[in-house]
Amino acid sequence: MDRSAQNSGTTEVRNGQGFDVTALEKWLEREVQGFDGPLQVEQFRGGQSNPTYKLITPRRSYVLRRKPPGKLLPGAHAVDREYRVISALQSQDFPVAHAHALCTDETVIGTAFYVMDMVEGRIFWDADLPQVPDAERPLYFDAMNATIAQLHRIDPAAAGLADYGKSGNYFERQIRRWSTQYLEDVEAGRVAAMDRLVEWLPSNIPPGEDEARVIHGDFRCDNMIFHPEAPRVLAVLDWELSTLGHPLADFSYHLMMYRMPAGVTTGLAGLDLAARNIPSEADYVAAYCRRTGRDSIPDLDFYIAFNMFRLAAIVHGIKGRIARGTAASAHADKMAASLEGLADLAWAQAVKAGA
Template sequence: MDRSAQNSGTIDVRDAHRFDVEALAGWLEREVDDFAGPLAVEQFKGGQSNPTYKLITPGRSYVLRRKPPGKLLPGAHAVDREYRVISALHGQNFPVARAYALCTDESVIGTAFYVMEMVEGRIFWEADFPQVPEADRPRYFDAMNETIARLHTIDPEAAGLADYGKPGNYFERQIARWSGQYLGDVEAGRVPAMDRLVEWLPANIPPGEDEARIIHGDFRCDNMIFHPTEPRVLAVLDWELSTLGHPLADFSYHLMIYRMPAGITTGLAGLDLATRNIPSEADYVADYCRRTGREGIANLDFYIAFNLFRLSAIVHGIKGRIVRGTAASAHADKMAAGLEPLAELAWAQAVKAGA
């Protein structure tokens, strides 16, 4: 089964993620303008971390994202931060879904949640956009490039997000955070390549001026809704990992698709990009630099090693949730099975950077 079939569409709500629909409907009537039932609820197949639901009424559909039930790591699943950042970015005319309301009262459905608009369009689950005609693919890559560059040129203070993250020392803090998440999740076990990266990364952070911009944290094609027929991004999804941070950390995470084979997750490594009419990594980097006023990106291999380590830590967390019985997706097992190859790929980038 391909990733599109695994993640697209909705299913009946999983037993572990059920809640009192009538209680939710009452809350929506009080908190969301023009809401009118009756209300039906389905669960989106995707969403490894925060369970995501489609709320269906006769007049319109909505999307609900909630903290998962059960034992959670401190600071994870911060749906209140997601709500805050998409509300702020909507005010900056950045492509996000409109947020309607946040609920931190756990008595309503058992955990905190927020409700946003349902944006209709297309999600592409494979990095090579196989559903798009070859002649059009450069325009879709350009739309992604323009969107992430646009995000990184928004002034956090003007957006009301000046305090959305700690300023300075971004890589040092992030390496410490994800190392701590990895080492603290004892139930998920240890991975040799990640152990090496925990030692190497903090000792090899590139020197230079730090920057603080709004960063998404998981910017990839399957976290975007494209227009139904045009190469245009209508909404960027899944802001759980967003913060203030170094824009090159965010961009190089997005750029990982060029280094990752399709067998681990969606990636372009090993594919003949020219025959697929897909921009090269160098051209894609040049377009981003042009849009953000950079002359180039030094130390790119370090940044990608860092991000592959970070992604490995996220997958390691999914493995831990499987052990604890709180995994949000039925396909979590398949993701967890790719943990060691992903960590080895991260170490290979560190080697390219001089490890």
């Protein structure tokens, strides 16, 4: 089964992920303007971290994102931050789903959650966009490029997000955060390449000014809803990892698709890009630089190594949640199985950067 089939659509609420639908319906009647039941709940197949549900009523549908039940690592699954950033970016005409209400009262469904609009459109789970005609594929890549550039041009203060994260030393802080999370998640075990990266990365951060912009943290084609028929991004999803940070960290994470093997998350490596009419990595970087006023991106290999390490740390966390019985996706086992290969690939980027 391909990633699209694995992750698209909804299913019955999975065992251990259910809640009191009647209690939720009463809360929605109080907090969401225009809500009118009866309510039916289904769970989206996709999503590794925060369980996500489709709320269906006779007139319209909504989406609910919640913290997973069970033991959680400190600071993880911050749905309140997701709600805040979506609400703020909406005021800046950035494509996000309209957020209706946040609930931090865990007595309602057992964990904190928020509710937003259900945006109808297409999600592409594979970075080569196999559902798109060859002639149109560059337009979809350009839409992704334009969207992340638009995000990085937003002034955090103008969006009311000046305090959304710390300013300065972004890479140092992120490397320390993910290294600590990796080392403390003892149930997930240790990985040799990750141990090498934990040692190498903090000593090799590129010098220079540390910019601070709103960054998504997981900007990929499968975290975007496209217009049903046009190369236009209607909504960017999954803001759990968003913060203030260096925009090149965010863009290079998105750019990883060019260096990840096809079939692994959203990878393009190994594919004939020209035959698929997909822009080259160099052309994609040049388009982003043009939109954001940059001449180039020095130290790109370091940024890629950092992001692959960060992604491997996230996958390591998924492996830990499997061990603790709190994994949110039915396909978490497959994701966790990719950990060592991903860590090795991250180290290979570090070698390219001079390790």
